[in-house]
Amino acid sequence: MKKFLILFISIMLLSLAGCGDKEYEIPLIIYDSEDLYMQDFEDLIYLNDDYAEFHFTSYDSKNSQIIQNEIVGDVFLNESNVIVVNPVDRLGVYPIIAKAKENDISIIFINREPIKEDLLLYDKLYYVGAKPEQSAEYQADIIIDLFGGNPDSLNEFDLNEDNIIQCVILKGEPGHQDAEIRTENVIEELLTAGFEVEILTVEEAYFSQDLASQKMRDLIPLYGESMEVVIANNDAMAIGAINVLIEEEYFIDENLDGIIDRATETWFPVVGIDGLPIAVELIEQGYLYGTVLNDSETMAQAINELAFLLVSGLDISDFSFVIEDNKYIWIDYKKIY
Amino acid sequence: MKLFRNFSIDKKLSIVVILLVFSALLFSSGFVFFRTFSSFESVVENNSKEINKQIILNYESHFEEIREVGRYIELETSKLNNANQTNLFSLYNSFATLNADIISISLVDEAGIVRATSYANYVQNLYLTEHEWFSKAIENEGIYFFFISPVKKVFLNTDEEVINASKRIEFYINGEEHVGVLLIELSTLKIDTISKQSNLGEGGHIILFDDQDELIYSSDSNCIDSTCLSNVLARDLIIGGKFVEINGTEMYMSVNTIQGTRWRIATFINVEIISSSQSTLLMMLFYVFITTIVLSIVGTSILTKQITKPLNQLKAHMLEIQNSDHLYREVDIKGQKEVVILAQAYNDMIKEIRRLLDRLVEEQNEKRKTELIALQTQINPHFLYNTLDSIVWLAEQKDNEHVIETVVALSRFFRISISGGKDVIPIEKELQHAQYYIQIQQIRYSNKFDYTFDIDQSILGFEVVKLVLQPLIENAIQHGIHEEYKGLINIKAYQENGFINFEVSNNGYGLTKQKIDEIYEKISSDNHESVGLKNVVQRLKLYYGPTSGIEIISVLDKSTTFRIFYPIQGGGI
Incomplete structure (x- = not known):
């Protein structure tokens, strides 16, 4: 009986330990998965995820801010403290920011740049994109x-x-x-x-x-x-x-x-x-x-590295990309002809 | 647990069944309730979200339409080499006139000077650059901003609430590029129309508020400024949906952004139907619950009655038997099959016990009879010695006749005593036996007494257990012989009321009442001291049952009579 108890407890502890090792999940909320550019970009984000600490999970907003709002509401219920958002309506992200601030969640905005006024609402907001x-x-x-x-x-x-x-x-x-x-x-x-x-x-x-x-x-x-x-x-x-x-x-x-x-x-x-x-x-x-x-590859690298820093709680100053105003990570375009 | 063990079977059964039914019902109805309710709730929630979405789409298409107009005007404006009132008035005015929602269209330059407007006459406001619609638009390229202007139009100082849509645009004045703001004033009528078209249920309403959480529009007359409950709730939620209570009415609140504006919309949809259907469901489940419980109680009690009633009958019967001698009554039980079988087995067992008991009694009687006969037939050595002494004496006297008579009597006496081992002999033989005995004793006592036989000849053929008279006669001789006068022994046999009676009386001193009682006492006592009389009575009772017995009648100084009696058995021999 005692042996069984010990066995049982060890299994429980092991499985608990297993839970602790679980990778961190970062929601990647795309504005519209029908968008060809975003499809490529999304693939690149996944391809450049060289970190064992987290993985991305995609959500499709179907080009509706309402759907995106719902998705954000849902992922905030999970234990994500970093989310990546490709806004549907760049004017309409301020409630999402307010929600994130309330829940102390960092947001990396991509592809569509929120207006400056909104990005200034909270310090854990970043935008990775091109000018x-x-x-x-x-x-x-x-x-x-x-x-x-x-x-x-x-x-x-x-x-x-x-x-x-x-x-x-x-x-x-x-x-x-x-x-x-x-x-x-x-x-x-x-x-x-x-x-x-x-x-x-x-x-x-x-x-x-x-x-x-x-x-x-x-x-x-x-x-x-x-x-x-x-x-x-x-x-x-x-x-x-x-x-x-x-x-x-x-x-x-x-x-x-x-x-x-x-x-x-x-x-x-x-x-x-x-x-x-x-x-x-x-x-x-x-x-x-x-x-x-639009150098999506470099952007994807920046997004991954930034996500890693935020998830691990590391200092942003270690970031290998330049951060303007503690918010903007500008990635240069490349000419092809 | 111990208490439970002590409960009767019907109580136990009832408790177990009711507990089972109760818990099963509680569990299942609880499950049904929460399942139904939660799915119902989510249906209502989804439905509310859908309505919210539809309303938002209506608003969005309204604003998109305005933007569309704006884009066209922007394009037309930017094409002109000289964007001024002269060139643009007819364009702006025709849009403002044709589109019912548009009150005015104006072009304001960087310095806040109106370059063109749809108004034929207007007042140049001095502080246009200080307006939010201006500053926001000029700062943010490519974006339409929508603001509510609280009390007055921008240009005409009339009291009417309007919506200002503004966007930074580029235009040319004398071929020189300028930056400015295109302002479109909109009527709030459309907003109201859209909200009125929406079916939100009793008390349902819509509010619009801006990015500063200031109330822009409310379809509810109870909500007139930013401090109203609806606005506070929506502000706290930021975006999303949840169930709320407003003025005692349950509502589903959805808060969302309206695309392309910095506005949020909160729809409040009456969902009282949830709680009313909830209570209906609860009521229904309650009835089902009660009915089932009652039915199961009734069912259980009927069932347990069917089992326990015959069991209780059986129990009562057994207790009765334990406490009394009703061993001969069988129990008659109807009801549950198993119990009936049990009762049957019980009856069989009782029968068997009874049979065994009867046999035991019979065997005991037989044994006793044998014992008693053995005792009775034991030759009294005293009697034999005395008789032989008498014969010797008679022989010395050469009284041959009496010697012969005595010897013959003695031999016949013994012969009848033996009777070929039979216990029961005809009365005639018994009387003969008595006579031989009394003959022998008369010789022995030298005619100190006389005797008479008074016999009812009709009874001679009936049978009697042997050797019952001799002890009585012996007794009578012992107590009836005196020195002063000759004794008289009278032997009487007759039948009366179905009983055979033998009476042996003597004319001795008689017995006192006390003495008689002593004799009765001795006879009925259980000790094994065997007295001749007791032996007789016991044998009579063994053979002829309790109605047989002995009676002693004595008249002091005159006579004593011992009468034995027993019921007539069958016919004669």
Whole structure:
């Protein structure tokens, strides 16, 4: 009897010890798992989890702040003291922050930047992302490069040789921070660099490939002759535009090898932002001229390292990334063309 | 436990069954109650959340519509080389006129100067840059801010509550880029309309409050400022849902953000149906509970009665037997099969015991009879000696006739005494035996007494246990012979009222009442001292039952009579 009791107690203790060893679970709350970029980003976050101390668990907000609010309410009931949130509504995260403050939970915001006022509500809030202006800046650099780099004398891509860049802009969701900033800044950068720019049209394609194709089809009869470059707020819209441009024979793969040889075959410059794998592939095939890579890989590394520091209760000063204002971890974009 | 052990079977059964039924019912009804209730509660909760979601979608689509207008106006504004009242009035005005929700549209530059507006006439307010709608918008690029302006419109000093939607935009004045704020004043009517369209149940209401927890709108007339309970509860929850009580009504409160604004909405939906259905369910379960308990009590008592009633009968019967001699009564029990079988077995056992007991008694009687006969038939050596002495004396006198007579009498006397080992002999033989005896004694006592026989001839054929008269005669001779006068012994035999009677009387001094009682005493006493009379009476009782017996009648100085009697057995021999 005594032996059994001892055995029983040891098993209990062992299983308790087992519980103690359990990995820490960090909720990763994505705004919409249908979003291709977020799918890639999510995968990278998982791939860069080199830490035994925790693992991520994904939640899908299905592009609804209401659902995200519910998810947050649920995960706060668990023992998570660090959560990663990709906000649906960047204006609507302040209640989540208030809740987190109440429960002493750290939040790492990703992909969509909450307004500064909200980030200042509480000290355990972080944002890992890229400065949207930078993407536009880099996109402008690619365009400058395309036109030869000299504002006073544009190269052969200035089709009408008026020394003015005639462009079509495919804009993302109006009101969306990225869309507004990218649209505004790319032009601003070009102007700052001394180039003259004529915006033929700004079409709102809501970051959508299909919508971009549709808009492109409509605008070719109007601006098909005069446009010299298509500037898209993201790669999806750039790809949507390219698909139409192929139909309209702006691209002609004469030897049918699936690759556009820019030296010998007909092509048209389209630039995107995001650096999606498919976009990178299209660059290699000669269709997409260039893109700005939202360096998700580096972001994923930063997120993992930051999560590790927060979970382990280590000092943030050990962080290998620069933290601005104790809140922002800015990851640089990369130009690909 | 000991107490329980001492309970009767029906009590035990009732307790166990009721306890079992009670606990099973309690458990199952508790389970049903909480299960049903919790699932019901979650259904109501989900339903409430769904309603909340729908209302939010309505609000969001309203605000999105406004943003849509704003975007269009922004685009049109930014296209112009010179954004001023002249160029923009008709555009702004047509939107403000066509869209019922839009009161006005204005463009304010960085310095707070109104560059264009939908109002034909307006008053330039001096401190526009100090307004929150202005500062927030100018600081945050690309975002629409929605504010409630408490009492007055921005431009016209009229008392009407409006919503200000503002956004930082860029525009050109004389080809020069400027930054400013686009302001759209909205009527609160739509907010009210949406809330009125929602079905929130009796007392259900909606409140809107901003990121500073200030109340923006309330559909409840009881909630007019930020200190009202609804706003306090919603503020404390921040976001999420829970059951709350407002003005004694149970409500489900959902708090959520409205996308694209910095506002939160709290919906309060009447969920009294939960508690009312809860009490209905509770009532129903209570009835089921009571009915089942009552039924099980009745059922148990009927069942236990069926078992215990015959058992109790059996018990009572057994106790009765223990306390008395009713061994001959069998018990008659109907009811539970097992108990009936038990009673049957009990009856069989009783029968067997009775049979054994009867046999035992019979055997005892037989044994006693044998003993008594043996005793009776023992030859009194005294008698034999005296008789032989008499014969010797007679022989010396050469009285051959009397010698022969005596010897013959003696031999016949013994012959009848033996009777071939039979216990019962005809009365005739018994009388002969008595006569031989009395003959012998007459010779022995030299005719000191006379005797007579007075016999009812009709009884000669009946039987009698042998050797009952001789002890009486011996007794009569002993006490009836005197020196002064001749004794007289009278022997009488007759039947009367179904009884055979033998009377032996002498004319001795008689017996006192006291003496008679002593004799009776001796006869009925249990000691083994064997007296001739006692032996006779015992044998009579053994053979003929308790109605047989002895009676002593004495008249002092005159006579003493011993009468023995016994019931006639069957016919003659």
